[in-house]
Amino acid sequence: ERGLTVLMVSHQLDALPGIDAQAAFIEDGRIAATGPATELLTRPPLPEIADYLGYAGLAS
16 A cells, blocks of 8 residues: 565564465575465475475475
């Protein structure tokens, strides 16, 4: 409504699915993946993200 951009940094992943936003996964100081928060959480694009989320073996 106001045209603002907000940057939220959190390790509490349970807050992300309710937010219609883009997310980034940062590993070793670099951005490893970006995309819609719900997509990164439900279909992790990298094995490192799947492992972090506890979904070992589910990365595409």
